[in-house]
Amino acid sequence: MRQWLNLHGQAVRLVVSRLRRNAWATFIMWCVMGITLALPGLLYVAIDNLNRVVGNVESEPQISLFLDLAIEPEAVASIRQRLAEHPDIAKYRFVGRDTAWEELKSNSGIDSVADLEQNPLPDALFVEPKTRDPVSIERLHKELQKLPGVAVAQLDATWIKRLYAVLELARKAVLILGTLLGFALLAIIGNTIRLQVVTQRDEIEVAKLIGATDSFIRRPFLYAGAFYGLGGGIAALFFLLVITSIFNTSVAEIATLYNSDFSLDFLEPFSSLVLLVLAALLGWMGSYVAVNRSLAKFAFKN
């Protein structure tokens, strides 16, 4: 255990001193990786905030139920009971056909309406679901449609569905962009480490001759890769922080004009942590591949 700690401590010390010796190159590496990571990060932040905007939208999705014209009052009562007890429904509003008729006659301004002898309007119920998730709203919509006595259930939230679909698309774009740039990061780090392996050829050769295991030789490079990744992750968070705060000054202005106190949110702590861990892991992996390819050249000859 002590030996194990020694080996790792020694590798970390070696790497830190090497990074410090090449401070400028290390700094540039971190910036390059920070920008690479900040691109998908920025898109993610944008979508995250857009999601929040959608969540804040005041016009709730609504399901309008129009009942059969010839429905019995008891059936209406039973439907109202069902809606009141339904767990997914926040509230509903009942508009009786007579009320609607009166409203129409007084508001429409169309004279011909008044000439109609019979009330053509059905009883109507306007349902507000608790959730804004399009899938559950769709489910509720279908369920209500099947209620006996309901002639038509109409979902007035198609625009929300469209927005969610667009957001879903954007989320996929983040994923794809993130994956692509992740590969770029692997390549950048892998190449840097490969160059370091070349400059440390002599050391690796001697170490192998006097009995260093592959993992001993690999270890400092893996730490270097992970440090590059971690530094890149921190740089990316810094870039995101700067960019969101720059945007926020303008966003706050616009929000005030709309009487809102909305402002852009930075990544939540958990997402930031995920970004850092992912960046370090990518660095580790890129380095692993690069070192292994180089180590194969020093392998035990037959």
Place this chain on the structure above:
Amino acid sequence: MIVFDQVSKRYPGSQEVLRNISFEIQSGEMVFVTGHSGAGKSTLLKLIAATERPTSGTVLIGNQNVSKIRPAAVPYLRRKFGLVFQDHKLLYDRNCYENVALPLYINGITGNEAGKRIRAALDKVGLLDKEKAMPITLSGGEQQRLAIARAVVSRPSILIADEPTGNLDEGYANEIMALFYAFQQVGVTIIIATHDVHNLDPKAGLLKLSQGQLERWRASGAPDGVGAQP
């Protein structure tokens, strides 16, 4: 301790460098490997040090068969050896102390324990006052002594040196040889390849190679041919 049984070595695309070599070196012996350049001295040492595998035959190092050893076990086998190379193979980007520290670091030994052993090794080769110096500032003899310090710092049971005095003038060469004798005194098995046959110790073992074959074999302190198993 070291047993060769009908060992041959051929590199891809070349003739056999070693042919049908058999001998046995006991623990604590001092053995010189001689022969013209191209006779296969370096290859023989590489086979002993497990940096090459034999093409045929068996190489046993302390009862481990080098031909059959798992690649992952090779580093641990190599740690039994101290290696001194003709071209030193010192690391010129670090000072003497750090050069000698490398084998200990590989074994996971750091801190005070390592410091004590590094200084003891530097002291033995007379370079204690140069611990902070960079190897490039040392003379050829000093560089070779530094390489020896690195080879012995992890207290190996076998010390293998390929032409350790090859590029040195006589004064330095004698110094180096005196060091090897001192290590033999404390029980280390010493194997030295050299083309310089003038001042060989008549009591030491001798492996004379000629065109890849064992021309002469004498165990240390024994008459010619003893120990050979043709």
